[in-house]
Amino acid sequence: MKHPGAENLALYAGGELGALGRWRVGAHLAACDGCRGEVEAFRQARHRLREEAELPAGFDWASLETEMQANIRLGLAAGRIVAPLPAPERLAWRAVAGLALATSVVLTGIFLNLPRPSHQTQGIVLEATDAGLELRENGRTLTMLQPASTTVTYTVNAEGSMRARYIDSDTGRVTITNVYAQ
């Protein structure tokens, strides 16, 4: 089995891979425990980095500015030496239409088979969100919804459940929803 490169796995973990690449890597991950583990490690590393909100003390802004300016100059210089691309030949309208349709079919197929991005999970995660109580497991989600305008009281049960309580504005009755990770 040919494994994707580390850079592709890292881009996949961050959701930054193109659609086709994401599809190919996703298909590979479905059958490869080793690469799945690597992707999970990349995700956790990203997560840790996100939490490290503050820059290190004594961060050298002047040095960063100089480096960025040098990079911009290099990019402009490189742009000047690239020759203009030749104009594409005109295709017959039927060929263009056929090509567009074929592309549409391929894109539709890719779109329908895109794997859903999965959340950073540690097994089952329960979370109170604006929409309601959310139970997440391996990217699959069950949300017990609640009216947007309602005041909701949340409680967490350390045994593995979460509860939301609100008053139904139409009936005046109390509704209590629970999600359980058991």
Next chain:
Amino acid sequence: MFMRSRIAVLGLLAAASAAWAQAPDARSSVKINLPPDSPVTLVSADWGESRATPRGGAMQLDLHASLQLRNAGPRRVRGVTLLVLAQDVTPGGKASVSAPSLDVGAAEVFPVRIDLRLLRPLGAGPLVEVGLDGVLFDDLSFYGPDRLNSRRSMTGWELEARRDRRHFKSILEARGAEGLRNEVLSSLARQSERPRLDVQMARAGRATNIEPEREVQFAFLHLPDAPVEPLAGLARVSGNQARAPRIEVRNRSDRAIRHLEIGWILRDRQGREFLAGAVPAEVTLEPGGRARIAPETALRVSERAGQPVPLDGMTAYVAQVEFADGKLWIPSRATLADPKLARVAAPSPEEQRLTELYRKKGLNALVEELKRFQ
């Protein structure tokens, strides 16, 4: 060339029709199963704006159901819990919808709403199964499989409801309608002042914070009438995460205890306190006996905007006790008047319902509602 274009068009149409074929009708995605001898029966189900929508490689099901249930038995119904199963979506998880604080007589009809969203891969099997987990009656008897421990939850809510109605009635008798109005207004003020934070919970969680983890001791609120006394406890705290609480308790009553629930109050670095949750435990506690509660769980706390709330301290108190004979102990109103508890504890479902009734319909409606219950 024309033939090739036609093939491409046909392919596109086939792909589109395949997508729609995989999008199930929201109503047919739900099965409602009530037992044949159920004391509540389904009268009707209104599916409103329910819909199933393909989203990339997944299917999103938005289910909005309003069920009309009838009390088919002779006893008055005080509460109902429906079990919501989506095993295909979340193999390790389930959900429920409870309607507490009911007062439904024989043959009367009452509504229960179910609003949920499922996100799952395309092509998976059917989806949601709604069943009955339990019905609580006015004599505190119970019907149902009780897979979610609904009997205990609904009995607790019913006892709290009786306690709080008694409380409001006693104020009405002692201080009149204006006294009741003041009490309701102070309850509404407490409810609006309770800090609201987002809490995320993971089973067997592990620290992912950069901050080093440290052990923090619990402080305890000692409730004079509680049958259980907390002795010592600690949890591991790192940044906005608290996990692995360990609490030692002693049964100071003369009755055996089989279940208890400890309220878990967290304090952030600004000194704000909020009730994060409950630590329940199945125990076998003979009179005078001791037990250690140690669930493997992790709580992470953040502001509603998503900003983590660094934690600094913790307080615990005994929130509920179930004796071996099935009887429940809940804190009295006098106990709940403890300043710290009054600040952080949520009102009971019934207190919330009654105060909301006052807010919407006024004092007279509240007084009439209190008179309905003996």
